[in-house]
Amino acid sequence: MMLISARLFKTACRGVWQNMGQNCAGPERFFVYEKVFDEFCDGVAKVVKNMKVGPSLGDPSVDCGAICMGPRQMLHYQKLVDDAKSKGAKVLAGGFIPGKDSPLSKGSFYPPTILADVPEDALIAQEEIFGPIMAIFKVKGNSDSEAVRMANNCDFALSSCAFSKSGERAKKIASQLVAGMSAVNDLEGCTYMSQSLPFGGCKKSGYDRFAGPEGLRGLCLIRSVCEDKFDFIRNSIPPPMQYPSTGVGHYFAKGLINMFYSTNILGNISGLLTVIKYSGYSPPKKSN
Numbered sequence: 001m002m003l004i005s006a007r008l009f010k011t012a013c014r015g016v017w018q019n020m021g022q023n024c025a026g027p028e029r030f031f032v033y034e035k036v037f038d039e040f041c042d043g044v045a046k047v048v049k050n051m052k053v054g055p056s057l058g059d060p061s062v063d064c065g066a067i068c069m070g071p072r073q074m075l076h077y078q079k080l081v082d083d084a085k086s087k088g089a090k091v092l093a094g095g096f097i098p099g100k101d102s103p104l105s106k107g108s109f110y111p112p113t114i115l116a117d118v119p120e121d122a123l124i125a126q127e128e129i130f131g132p133i134m135a136i137f138k139v140k141g142n143s144d145s146e147a148v149r150m151a152n153n154c155d156f157a158l159s160s161c162a163f164s165k166s167g168e169r170a171k172k173i174a175s176q177l178v179a180g181m182s183a184v185n186d187l188e189g190c191t192y193m194s195q196s197l198p199f200g201g202c203k204k205s206g207y208d209r210f211a212g213p214e215g216l217r218g219l220c221l222i223r224s225v226c227e228d229k230f231d232f233i234r235n236s237i238p239p240p241m242q243y244p245s246t247g248v249g250h251y252f253a254k255g256l257i258n259m260f261y262s263t264n265i266l267g268n269i270s271g272l273l274t275v276i277k278y279s280g281y282s283p284p285k286k287s288n
Contacts (some may be wrong), residue, residue: 001270003036008163009043012134014126015187017051017112020067021132025159025181026131029118029149033142041092041116041136048093048112053104066108067131074110077131080124081113084135089118094132120153128156148176158201159188179207240278252278 015027032040056065067073074097081095094113098104104111113133118125124135140149151160160179164170167185174182180201181191191197199211209215230234239251251274258271 003037004043006043009040009047011187012040013044013047013051016134017064017132020064022068022111022130024130025192027161027188028135029151029154030134030136031139032136033139033147035142037052037116037136037138041114044136045092045114048114051112053109053111055107064109064112064132067110068108070108073131074108077110077113077129077133079286080122080127080129081115081133084115084118084122084124087119087122089115089122089124089135112251112284119281120150126154126156144173148173152176152178155204156201156202158192158205159183161186161188178202180209238279240281246281248278248281252281 012030013028018026021028030040051063052061053064055064056062078097081091085091085095091132092114094111095115096111097109098109113131114136115124116136116138118135118137120137122135124133125137137150139150140174157179159181160174160177161183162170162173162177163185164173170184174184179188181188181197181199183190194200195211198212198229200206200209208218210218238252240246241249254277255271255274258267260268260271261277262268262271
């Protein structure tokens, strides 16, 4: 019995291999529950098996073209793949730089790659991929809290998404993901399509936002200004806190803090009485 909709396989694959993974908000790490892990892996592997890789100019049937950053970036991909393999990950598709005998050797073509059972200590779990590699992690025990923990165990946090047959469950999971943006039952990049929403991340993915009111505020000089509500009232330093020290300024300050910020009414009253007690205090005059 299929527990995962075939539509989800297509969505996951589109998210990873659109623009050959060179999409800042594209999904890279997939956390799949143990119960449906094998089904998910088989489903995305079947999609990749039928994808066409090659030069896209003049051939509309090509699914995956070249990457834009050349051989140097492909070496980075291979480093991540080899490290994951050495730590127990399984290669379900791709995972190699085309050799000289391959028609894909003439150009920067890295085949669509799927890594399954990726361990959390693999480099690919912590470094940005920005390429055509799907990294699948198994969530043991089918635990939502474990899935959230694993997803948040990363220094990059631009965007995220959560999928479930239950929209409420997906929404609850998404609300716990530490990322600048989250999508519920849709690709994380869909947040970019609404220009009224702020776009940006947190952690090493950066700070601040563009688009939306928040993005406009980022282009402004934001200032705080304080002034007296009534012009004829002028602020002055209470006598207990004036220089030179009266010796009771700290009591007066403590009373102010309790009066305004105590968490109970008795504390507020006690603070008020302290303020009243020391309000008119002035140190004794020194004799000559």
